[in-house]
Amino acid sequence: MDLVHFENVSMRYGDDGPLAIEDVSLRVKQNEFVAVVGPSGCGKSTLMKLVTGLAPPSEGQVYLGGNQVNGPQEGVGMAFQASNLLPWRTTLENILLPMEIVKKYRHRFRKDKAEFEEMGRALLKRVGLAGNEDKFPWELSGGMQQRASICRALIHKPSLLMLDEPFGALDAFTREELWCMVRDLWQEQPFTVVLVTHDLREAVFLADTVYVMSKGPGRILASKTVDLPRPRDIAVTYTDKFAELVFELRDHIGRIRETRS
Amino acid sequence: MTRAQRKRLLIKASPWLLLVSLTLLWELVCFAFTIPTYLFPAPSDIWAAWLQYRGPIMQHALQTLFTTVAGFALAVVFGLLLGILVGSSPIIYKALYPLLVGFNSIPKVAFVPVLVVWFGIGTVPAILTAFLISFFPVVVNMATGLATLEPELQDVLRSLGASKLDILKKVALPRSMPYFFASLKVAITLAFVGSVISETVASNLGIGYLMMSASSTMNMGLVFAGLVVIGIMGVAMYEVFALVERRMTRWATRGSEIAF
Numbered sequence: 001m002d003l004v005h006f007e008n009v010s011m012r013y014g015d016d017g018p019l020a021i022e023d024v025s026l027r028v029k030q031n032e033f034v035a036v037v038g039p040s041g042c043g044k045s046t047l048m049k050l051v052t053g054l055a056p057p058s059e060g061q062v063y064l065g066g067n068q069v070n071g072p073q074e075g076v077g078m079a080f081q082a083s084n085l086l087p088w089r090t091t092l093e094n095i096l097l098p099m100e101i102v103k104k105y106r107h108r109f110r111k112d113k114a115e116f117e118e119m120g121r122a123l124l125k126r127v128g129l130a131g132n133e134d135k136f137p138w139e140l141s142g143g144m145q146q147r148a149s150i151c152r153a154l155i156h157k158p159s160l161l162m163l164d165e166p167f168g169a170l171d172a173f174t175r176e177e178l179w180c181m182v183r184d185l186w187q188e189q190p191f192t193v194v195l196v197t198h199d200l201r202e203a204v205f206l207a208d209t210v211y212v213m214s215k216g217p218g219r220i221l222a223s224k225t226v227d228l229p230r231p232r233d234i235a236v237t238y239t240d241k242f243a244e245l246v247f248e249l250r251d252h253i254g255r256i257r258e259t260r261s
Numbered sequence: 262m263t264r265a266q267r268k269r270l271l272i273k274a275s276p277w278l279l280l281v282s283l284t285l286l287w288e289l290v291c292f293a294f295t296i297p298t299y300l301f302p303a304p305s306d307i308w309a310a311w312l313q314y315r316g317p318i319m320q321h322a323l324q325t326l327f328t329t330v331a332g333f334a335l336a337v338v339f340g341l342l343l344g345i346l347v348g349s350s351p352i353i354y355k356a357l358y359p360l361l362v363g364f365n366s367i368p369k370v371a372f373v374p375v376l377v378v379w380f381g382i383g384t385v386p387a388i389l390t391a392f393l394i395s396f397f398p399v400v401v402n403m404a405t406g407l408a409t410l411e412p413e414l415q416d417v418l419r420s421l422g423a424s425k426l427d428i429l430k431k432v433a434l435p436r437s438m439p440y441f442f443a444s445l446k447v448a449i450t451l452a453f454v455g456s457v458i459s460e461t462v463a464s465n466l467g468i469g470y471l472m473m474s475a476s477s478t479m480n481m482g483l484v485f486a487g488l489v490v491i492g493i494m495g496v497a498m499y500e501v502f503a504l505v506e507r508r509m510t511r512w513a514t515r516g517s518e519i520a521f
Contacts, residue, residue, distance in 0.1 A: 088512040
């Protein structure tokens with residue numbers, strides 16, 4: 001079953017601004033891990049806005065779970081390059097924020113707070129943040145903040161997780177650690193993920209399907225199914241097969257850049 | 262005592278040291294140049310005036326404190342509400358801002374006669390002048406705090422199905438608290454300016470009135486005693502709100518004392 005379905009979607013900002021994306025059609029299956037890669041300015045973030053209903057498409061239709069998206073969608077989890085944690089809340093309070101807002105949970109937040117806190121603690125433990133529940137975000141390192149941010153996006157069990165370059169600001173080692181964290185979370189309890197990134201290795205390592213986008217206006221140039229067996233170990237990134245996939249995607253990106261200049 | 266301890270002690274005592282040395286210098290200048298008391302009283306003359314008139318000074322000071330705090334309280338409530346309105350809607354922001362700036366540019370002393378016509382002399386115009394002069398910084402700071410909310414944070418919340426009210430309650434308001442408490446420190450000192458101005462022009466109570474009547478009899482010691490009392494009350498109230506600010510927004514300063 002398709003969870004996300006784009007049907008010939010175009011999008012421009014303002015009435016006569018340039019097209020941000022043009023004629024994009026794609027399908028994301030339930031529990032599929034999809035990565036969208038492309039050079040900066042290819043409308044990756046626009047794609048996120050369209051799926052979550054934060055902005056309406058100029059042309060075409062976007063469907064989420066079989067229903068046309070018009071208006072902000074409830075219960076989509078999002079994490080960005082900046083962790084956007086609230087500095088006046090502790091880590092645990094931060095990741096419980098969705099429980100205070102999502103319709104399904106908010107009416108019983110006060111009553112079942114202890115239960116939710118248990119869920120939060122368990123999730124933090126799974127991402128290796130046990131013992132940091134009562135620290136404030138500014139007392140955590142960048143990688144830890146990003147882990148907490150992903151916890152916040154997952155705590156309410158969203159049907160769709162949108163990740164917008166969530167590892168972009170981290171150093172290479174921390175980034176690989178967080179790849180494995182996301183991989184483990186996904187492997188244990190599959191959910192649908194759309195990961196927007198410009199890191200090809202990240203895309204190939206994590207995703208089932210990788211879409212390559214061109215820029216100005218954003219168009220989908222190629223889609224590549226990653227058939228590396230799961231669960232994937234970080235060592236897989238040093239195999240020939242992995243390198244071939246990355247190289248193939250890199251070739252597409254290279255061609256985009258040549259045709260532009 | 263180590264060097265670091267001594268340095269910390271010096272920093273703590275520095276405002277008092279400065280105050281004492283300035284007072285001594287003042288006394289010395291008055292004494293050395295034999296400046297007459299009716300022009301520029303020395304600290305010792307002010308002290309004498311305080312001892313002589315402390316009953317009436319305290320009575321008038323309490324009145325000023327009351328009108329100031331009442332006007333300030335009105336300003337906080339009104340400023341908070343208007344600030345939320347202005348900060349959360351771009352249309353209201355655009356529409357109201359020029360009007361607010363225009364209004365704030367009117368010297369409030371020019372407005373006191375109008376208030377007198379409407380409410381008579383005394384307590385009410387003093388409270389209203391304190392209110393009028395001190396609500397502006399609260400509105401501006403509150404509106405700025407709300408209007409500078411990060412768009413990503415709004416996206417995160419909206420994608421969870423949050424209403425505008427949810428975003429305001431969960432994120433925008435708590436995030437604006439450092440701006441709000443900073444504005445309180447400015448507003449309380451301005452409120453003193455407002456109430457004293459009004460008392461000077463139209464009242465028979467309060468420090469402003471006391472100073473007016475004292476200067477008409479050339480009792481400069483008493484005038485200066487009034488000035489000093491206003492200053493002390495201002496500093497005291499400022500410190501109260503600085504303390505409240507530190508308590509309420511510890512997260513904004515990352516738990517450390519003051520930056521730099």
